[in-house]
Ligand SMILES: [Zn+2]
Ligand SMILES: [Zn+2]
């Protein structure tokens with residue numbers, strides 16, 4: 001009698017747990033969908049102006065990250081002559097909308113590029129050309145170092161470094 005009662009209680013517990021995990025699964029699924037939708041809407045909500053479109057297409061067409069002055073020079077060749085403040089404002093709007101990202105190198109000059117997954121850069125000391133370096137093994141090793149530092153009491157929020165030297169063109 002007791003054993004039967006116990007098994008009923010036990011089974012209803014299992015049943016409840018299964019229900020709860022189903023509910024949790026659907027809630028998390030909805031959260032993921034919602035995030036995706038809100039991100040897309042944010043991109044769509046950003047009105048496309050001729051200048052904004054042109055900046056995006058310039059960044060997209062160049063294989064290397066660019067400075068505002070470099071972008072401005074190309075804009076000028078296309079018959080557009082916005083002042084620096086206007087371009088900077090556009091860059092900030094595009095960053096807020098996750099369409100581009102910025103980073104600064106050792107000289108402090110800010111470079112912009114189309115939004116990509118986390119990666120690092122190689123800077124040529126001769127021609128100053130920047131190459132994007134995305135390497136899984138590198139990130140895994142950095143992650144291990146970060147974990148060890150955390151164990152030692154450091155609080156790591158992000159990592160930021162670049163490689164320097166001579167690019168392939170400048171070495172030959
Ligand atoms: Zn070079
Ligand atoms: Zn890059």
Ligand SMILES: [Zn+2]
Nearest residue numbers: 119139142159
């Ligand atoms: Zn990294």
